[in-house]
Amino acid sequence: xxxxxxxxxxxxxxxxxxxxxxxxxxxxxxxxxxxxxxxxxxxxxxxxxxxxxxxxxxxxxxxxxxxxxxxxxxxxxxxxxxxxxxxxxxxxxxxxxxxxxxxxxxxxxxxxxxxxxxxxxxxxxxxxxxxxxxxxxxxxxxxxxxxxxxxxxxxxxxxxxxxxxxxxxxxxxxxxxxxxxxxxxxxxxxxxxxxxxxxxxxxxxxxxxxxxxxxxxxxxxxxxxxxxxxxxxxxxxxxxxxxxxxxxxxxxxxxxxxxxxxxxxxxxxxxxxxxxxxxxxxxxxxxxxxxxxxxxxxxxxxxxxxxxxxxxxxxxxxxxxxxxxxxxxxxxxxxxx
Amino acid sequence: xxxxxxxxxxxxxxxxxxxxxxxxxxxxxxxxxxxxxxxxxxxxxxxxxxxxxxxxxxxxxxxxxxxxxxxxxxxxxxxxxxxxxxxxxxxxxxxxxxxxxxxxxxxxxxxxxxxxxxxxxxxxxxxxxxxxxxxxxxxxxxxxxxxxxxxxxxxxxxxxxxxxxxxxxxxxxxxxxxxxxxxxxxxxxxxxxxxxxxxxxxxxxxxxxxxxxxxxxxxxxxxxxxxxxxxxxxxxxxxxxxxxxxxxxxxxxxxxxxxxxxxxxxxxxxxxxxxxxxxxxxxxxxxxxxxxxxxxxxxxxxxxxxxxxxxxxxxxxxxxxxxxxxxxxxxxxxxxx
Numbered sequence: 001x002x003x004x005x006x007x008x009x010x011x012x013x014x015x016x017x018x019x020x021x022x023x024x025x026x027x028x029x030x031x032x033x034x035x036x037x038x039x040x041x042x043x044x045x046x047x048x049x050x051x052x053x054x055x056x057x058x059x060x061x062x063x064x065x066x067x068x069x070x071x072x073x074x075x076x077x078x079x080x081x082x083x084x085x086x087x088x089x090x091x092x093x094x095x096x097x098x099x100x101x102x103x104x105x106x107x108x109x110x111x112x113x114x115x116x117x118x119x120x121x122x123x124x125x126x127x128x129x130x131x132x133x134x135x136x137x138x139x140x141x142x143x144x145x146x147x148x149x150x151x152x153x154x155x156x157x158x159x160x161x162x163x164x165x166x167x168x169x170x171x172x173x174x175x176x177x178x179x180x181x182x183x184x185x186x187x188x189x190x191x192x193x194x195x196x197x198x199x200x201x202x203x204x205x206x207x208x209x210x211x212x213x214x215x216x217x218x219x220x221x222x223x224x225x226x227x228x229x230x231x232x233x234x235x236x237x238x239x240x241x242x243x244x245x246x247x248x249x250x251x252x253x254x255x256x257x258x259x260x261x262x263x264x265x266x267x268x269x270x271x272x273x274x275x276x277x278x279x280x281x282x283x284x285x286x287x288x289x290x291x292x293x294x295x296x297x298x299x300x301x302x303x304x305x306x307x308x309x310x311x312x313x314x315x316x317x318x319x320x321x322x323x324x325x326x327x328x329x330x331x332x333x334x335x336x337x
Numbered sequence: 338x339x340x341x342x343x344x345x346x347x348x349x350x351x352x353x354x355x356x357x358x359x360x361x362x363x364x365x366x367x368x369x370x371x372x373x374x375x376x377x378x379x380x381x382x383x384x385x386x387x388x389x390x391x392x393x394x395x396x397x398x399x400x401x402x403x404x405x406x407x408x409x410x411x412x413x414x415x416x417x418x419x420x421x422x423x424x425x426x427x428x429x430x431x432x433x434x435x436x437x438x439x440x441x442x443x444x445x446x447x448x449x450x451x452x453x454x455x456x457x458x459x460x461x462x463x464x465x466x467x468x469x470x471x472x473x474x475x476x477x478x479x480x481x482x483x484x485x486x487x488x489x490x491x492x493x494x495x496x497x498x499x500x501x502x503x504x505x506x507x508x509x510x511x512x513x514x515x516x517x518x519x520x521x522x523x524x525x526x527x528x529x530x531x532x533x534x535x536x537x538x539x540x541x542x543x544x545x546x547x548x549x550x551x552x553x554x555x556x557x558x559x560x561x562x563x564x565x566x567x568x569x570x571x572x573x574x575x576x577x578x579x580x581x582x583x584x585x586x587x588x589x590x591x592x593x594x595x596x597x598x599x600x601x602x603x604x605x606x607x608x609x610x611x612x613x614x615x616x617x618x619x620x621x622x623x624x625x626x627x628x629x630x631x632x633x634x635x636x637x638x639x640x641x642x643x644x645x646x647x648x649x650x651x652x653x654x655x656x657x658x659x660x661x662x663x664x665x666x667x668x669x670x671x672x673x674x
Contacts, residue, residue, distance in 0.1 A: 004415070007439045009465050052655060078341070079524065086649065087424040089444050093647035096527040097660040102344045103527050104452060105444040105647070105662075107426050115441060119456070126463030128346050187416065190433040190440050310430035310442070312423065318389060323434040325442075 007212075008186045008219035009118065011125040016178035016334065017171050018072075018131075020287035021065030023058050025140065025166030028276075028284070031266045036288035037167075038065040044141055044166060055084070055091045055139035055168075058280070060098065062168035063135055070172045074099045077172075078129035081120050083112030084137045084279055085164075087146065087312075091137050101133065110234050111188070111308030112136045113169065113283040114327040118185030120173045121329070130174065137168035138278030147198070147313050160200040162236045162262060162277035169283025171291075177334070179295035184330040186216040190310065192323040198309075198316045201324075202239025202262075202274055205307040208324035209235060210246040213305055216328050217252060224254045228299045231290065233282035233306035233326070234262040236275035261285035282306040290331065297335035304329050340462075344549075345523045345556035346455065348462040353515035353671065354508050355409075355468075357624035358402030360395050362477065362503030365613075365621070368603045373625035374504075375402040381478055381503060389428075392421070392476035392505075395617070396432045399505035400472055407509045411436045414509075415466035418457050420449030421474045421616055422501075424483065424649075428474050438470065447571050448525070448645030449473045450506065450620040451664040455522030457510045458666070467511065474505035475615030484535070484650050497537040499573045499599060499614035506620025508628075514671070516632035521667040523553040527647065529660040535646075535653045538661075539576025539599075539611055542644040545661035546572060547583040550642055553665050554589060561591045565636045568627065570619035570643035570663070571599040573612035598622035619643040627668070634672035641666050 004010070022037045029040030039061060041047070046054040046061075059082070067073065080101035082092035089105050096103040108115040113136045120132035143164040144151045157163075173182065191211050195204035209232050217223065224230070235243055240263065244255045261282045262275035286304050293299040305328040311320070340347045359374045366377030376398060378384070383391040396419070404410065417438035419429035426442050433440040445452035450473045457469035480501040481488045494500075510519065528548050532541035546569050554560070561567070572580055577600065581592040598619045599612035623641050630636040642665040648657070 004465055050655070052651070083444070085425075087651070088422075088446065088647065088649035090647065090649045090652055093527060093660050093662075094652075094657070096662075097529050097647075100526050102524040103662060104456065104524065107420070107442040107444045109425065119441065122463065122465055123459070126459065126465065128341055128459055128463065187439040187441065189437050190430060192434050310425065310427065310434075312425035312427045314389070314424070315427055315431075318387070320431070323430050325430075325433075325440060 005219045007215050008184055009122055010184050011121055013125050013175060015121045015124050015182045016174055017180040017182060018174040018176055018178045019066050019070035019172050020291050021062040021170040022284040022288040023062045023168050024284055028165060028167055028265055033265055033289045036292050037284060051139060051141040055137050055142050056094055058168035059091055059095045059135055059137040062170040066170035066172055074101055077101045077131045077133045079123060079132045081106055081116040082135045083107050083116060085143050108325055109308030109310050110277055110279050111306040111325050111327045112279045114304055114306035114329045117171060117329050118327055121182040121185060124173050124175060132173040135170035136279035136283045138164050138280040140164045140166045143278060157273050158199040159273055160238045161273045162201060162234060162275055163272035164278035165265060165276040165281040167280035167284045169280060169287040171287050179334050180291055181332045181334050182329060183332050186212055186328040188212040188326045190323045190325050192321050194321045196316060196321045198311060201309040202236040203242055204322040205309055205324040206235055206239040206242035207246060209243050209305050209307050209326040212326040212328050214250060214252060224257055227257055227301050227303055229302045230254050230258050231302060231304050232260045234277035235260050235307055236262040238274045294331055294333045297333045300333045302331045304331060342556040344552050345521055346459055347521050348458055350462050350512060352458045352461050352519045353511055354517040354519060355511040355513055355515045356403050356407035356509050357628050358399040358507040359621040359625035360399045360505050361621055365502060365504055365602055370602055370626045373629050374621060388476060388478040392428045392474050392479050393431055395505035396428055396472060396474040399507040403507035403509055411438055414438045414468045414470045416460060416469045418443055418453040419472045420444050420453060422480050445662055446645030446647055447614055447616050448643040448662050448664045449616045451641055451643035451666045454508060454666050455664055458519040458522060461510050461512060469510040472507035473616035473620045475501050475617040477501045477503045480615060494610050495536045496610055497575045498610045499538060499571060499612055500609035501615035502613045502618040504617035504621045506617060506624040508624050516671050517628055518669045518671050519666060520669050523549055523665040525549040525663045527660045527662050529658050531658045533653060533658045535648060538646040539573040540579055541659040542646055542661040543572055543576040543579035544583060546580050546642050546644050546663040549663040549665050551587060561594055564594055564638050564640055566639045567591050567595050568639060568641050569597045571614035572597050572644055573599040575611045631668055631670045634670045637670050639668045
């Protein structure tokens with residue numbers, strides 16, 4: 001089989017998630033996955049004076065954990081791939097300024113987690129890099145004030161709305177044997193079914209997730225039985241059933257193995273409306289909880305489908321609908337048996 | 338020689354710029370390179386009702402020219418790599434929504450032109466894609482109102498300030514033999530020497546350009562005599578001599594072969610202060626003028642060093658200095674003799 005089949009890249013070499021780092025804020029710390037994160041900040045300010053600096057602290061710290069666990073220094077890393085939700089991805093840019101690693105900035109909104117991981121794995125597989133660091137961040141207060149209103153206003157939220165996860169996730173890609181393999185990636189197309197409500201991104205993104213998942217199964221010839229989990233990024237409680245239904249109409253039933261990071265990261269009684277979102281949502285669930293499960297072998301094969309809504313704060317006011325994308329990465333446990 | 342030497346990727350396969358498309362606005366149309374562009378709009382609105390739509394029209398049109406000249410349809414393209422200056426790179430996202438090509442959004446500010454081209458060439462070289470479309474855009478009115486003030490205010494400009502080029506450039510990367518080869522790429526690091534004046538980005542970016550150019554010569558072992566031109570993206574009349582001086586202090590004299598797209602695209606009597614800037618500045622000069630010169634063989638080897646200032650409209654107000662980056666791509670004429 002060739003290493004490309006339509007939209008799906010197949011990595012011929014064994015590429016490993018050598019190590020990961022995950023850092024979250026106080027609400028995520030009280031969620032069901034808190035034990036899988038390296039660090040939970042007790043306050044949204046993360047010890048900083050501003051929200052901007054708080055988000056940078058999250059990204060910086062997630063990378064520190066990742067590199068420390070991998071036994072690597074910044075100088076050992078060939079490339080840094082990062083993205084975030086801030087205008088001009090400034091959180092990533094400012095951390096790249098500190099670590100001085102050759103840098104490719106990427107933007108796929110909340111899909112940036114798997115966009116960077118897919119691109120990084122391709123770089124390692126093709127021999128253009130030995131060690132690639134991928135990282136993303138989001139912060140509830142920086143995202144809310146940029147895309148909606150400052151959280152200090154205490155504005156009401158719609159039930160369809162998601163809650164931006166405060167956190168950051170980093171992963172090191174390498175050929176050095178590790179516990180979790182990166183096997184394939186399916187690069188998404190931009191899909192827009194005409195949703196124009198920026199407070200209902202789960203619905204807007206569900207068709208993009210469906211397109212990428214459908215393509216992944218077509219490209220690989222597998223069936224949902226071949227997977228332990230198909231995990232979407234941040235469709236939330238609203239978008240997840242829509243995804244399942246779109247795929248069911250096309251004859252693909254993933255409902256028994258589909259979970260969503262946005263609903264996994266919080267308990268149903270936490271004040272997050274439809275669930276979590278943000279670049280960090282899929283990143284911390286994947287690099288924390290799923291990484292651990294794959295490393296120990298209790299999950300064997302997981303498709304992580306990070307979803308992204310590619311709007312900005314102006315496009316809804318200009319009456320544009322919301323273009324969305326989803327990028328999928330196939331992770332496998334390296335543990336035998 | 339291995340295909341990676343520190344920060345420089347060497348493409349083992351012959352990778353070609355199969356075709357390019359360039360579209361510009363009225364001021365660029367009156368500049369010295371106008372004959373090299375596929376289309377010059379007579380009005381900044383580019384036939385659209387808003388600046389936002391005008392920028393999208395530029396990007397859309399540059400891609401149409403590129404694909405038409407290459408004899409390709411959108412369905413022939415494996416990947417679309419694009420970026421722009423708008424918050425959340427929405428110009429690129431909305432064009433990706435139309436063309437439905439699997440999409441990787443990238444952000445390197447004005448360095449996005451060579452960031453996408455370098456990444457695209459790597460994808461073709463490694464066999465993960467056969468045909469990659471790379472494109473970037475910028476529009477004077479969308480950029481000015483986002484980063485500074487709406488142009489309608491008619492505010493004064495500083496002499497160190499650059500003028501965002503209205504335009505878009507697209508390039509098709511392929512292994513099918515063409516007239517211009519993409520040979521190498523040097524991926525930059527984020528450099529910040531402490532400049533905090535957003536109206537003096539040429540000065541802020543010069544050290545990043547110097548870092549990438551110095552690294553390129555170190556990695557390849559070549560000297561400036563081996564190049565016909567080293568072309569920077571948008572250092573302008575202010576940043577260009579600073580770059581030459583930084584490199585001269587390190588013992589590398591590029592002054593006789595160094596030109597800057599920001600000064601090439603306008604005549605000295607056009608009202609653009611220090612020169613042109615924006616993603617489109619390096620893109621239209623490279624994919625228009627330089628592509629033609631390389632194709633006809635009157636230039637043999639050109640290093641294009643696209644520079645980017647990785648700030649947003651908030652970071653200067655938060656008293657942050659300006660992180661900058663530069664990515665370089667080595668283009669060679671495929672013409673013998």
